Amino acid sequence: MIMPSRIEHDAFGPVEIPSDRYWGAQTQRALGLFEIGEERFPTVLTRAFGLQKRAAAQANVQCGVLAQEIASAIEKAAIELHEGRWDDHFPLTIWQTGSGTQTNMNANEVIANRANELFGQPLGTKNPVHPNDHVNRSQSSNDSFPTVMHVAAAIELRGRLRPALEELRSALAERSHAFADVVKVARTHLMDAVPMTMGQTFETFERQLSNALARIDDALPRLLILPQGGTAAGTGLNAPEGFDTFFCAALADVTGLSFVPSAHKFEGMAAHDALVELSGALNTIATSLLKIANDIRLLASGPRCGLGELLIPDDGLTSSIMPGKRNPTIAEVLVQACFQVIGNHQTVTLANASGNFELNVAKPVLVYNLLQSLRVLADSVSIFARRLVRGIEVNREQLASNVDRSLLAVTALNPILGYDRVAQITARAFRDRVTPREAAVALGFLDGDEYDRLVDPAALAAGSASKR
The missing domain is CATH 1.10.275.10 (Fumarase/aspartase (N-terminal domain))
Structure with a gap:
């Protein structure tokens, strides 16, 4: 036909x-x-x-x-x-x-x-x-395309990514408050450490999201500086006087974003440092989100043979061969999105370095990767907040058992007994498979009541560092 x-x-x-x-x-x-x-x-x-x-x-x-x-x-x-x-x-x-x-x-x-x-x-x-x-x-592709790059990135940042990050921060804050009194064993080097609360874990995640919002807010003002009016090479050839100012005012009026003309349009056409700066912020945010998603995955691992400290909501999906198996699918989606953002940043970085004299000549691939990063990060963060974080619960029985069996709460005895005698307690407890309390009493360092008064996991979790 x-x-x-x-x-x-x-x-x-x-x-x-x-x-x-x-x-x-x-x-x-x-x-x-x-x-x-x-x-x-x-x-x-x-x-x-x-x-x-x-x-x-x-x-x-x-x-x-x-x-x-x-x-x-x-x-x-x-x-x-x-x-x-x-x-x-x-x-x-x-x-x-x-x-x-x-x-x-x-x-x-x-x-x-x-x-x-x-x-x-x-x-x-x-x-x-x-x-x-x-x-x-009064335009050239050379000033119009980078202007559109900035406009599209600013719209996505303000209208899509920022609300998603706010949503996740809110969800993490709510879980932090809900778990404020739930004592758990901290882990350093993947090994048991001293007591803390699950609320403090989620408060850490919340702080990372607050920093993420600050990072994109810091990048936004430079996105609002536009090279429009520079025309072919930055000189403004064929653009009438005042065109750039009128243009930015008209654009600001319809978008609600405070766009302003660049005072040096050569820079805005030959290089796209503001876009790399934003991509760098997204790269940092992606690493934060990777940490959060993977910590939640590990803390929820199980249900019988993992850590099993968190209970994540059922998403209705399962294994193709293992009936009834539940997987942390939403967290895995976020992890993959973060991988993409981190890889995209490398492309954006190289693309920005590909300017020759008065023109960057890798604009399409640069903005494609940047906009993809903004989109997949925003969408996956929003789903992660809504479908996973808000439904997380704690396995109080498992957490209490871990705290009871923990060896390192006796670190609180260092100022009283000294490092070496406390080391004897942990070694004895580990060797004899008894609690540190039983080991301390057996060694004659403390009686049971003294131990309970000095080694209170809830009190230790509320130590001076958390009160600053």
């Missing part, structure tokens, strides 16, 4: 395009040239182009270089793009020119064709709205 098509022209001649597609000649040429992979930009990036083109049209009107009638049609098409109406009209993979030129032109062409349609013209006419002369006016 032959698909109907139309002919469009660009600087290199005629191009055949499926008749129902809103992209144009440059996008179609790129489709035939870059037949690489299947990785496509997430819709948050392509929709951010709708915000960027709308703000550019408004700024051009304020600068007196674009007629209001043309700008209004561009704005309407750009709003539709931002709302997701034209998601299916961005067919390119991320494997394209390092400046992102083809995706910028894809946005220009879709908006121009839709704007012309609003004027009653057929697709491909470029009249009265031209993709380069009007939609791309």
